[in-house]
Amino acid sequence: MASTPLTDIDLLNCAQANAKEGLESAAQHCGYGEDSSRFMAALQEAAQNKGITLKNFSDLLNFDDLQPSSGEAIAPESPGNL
Secondary structure: OOOOOOHHHHHHHHHOOHHHHHHHHHHHHHOOOOOHHHHHHHHHHHHHHHHHHOOOOOHHHHHHHEEEEOOOOOOOOHHHOO
């Protein structure tokens, strides 16, 4: 159990690892204690920062199926144009 609330990828990994135990248990393991609403807000922000839309906590059960939101890819036409 984390002593301080996890953030970013650490939070996503912790939440995914504890998703089967439920929202309240995952919140505790990730350092949010009994504040599941703050946990869920931080989790959605962390997912959004990675380009993933996380609508519900149960989406974590199929986390491998989640895809980053679509966006425009910007890249040079060839490696020589870097």
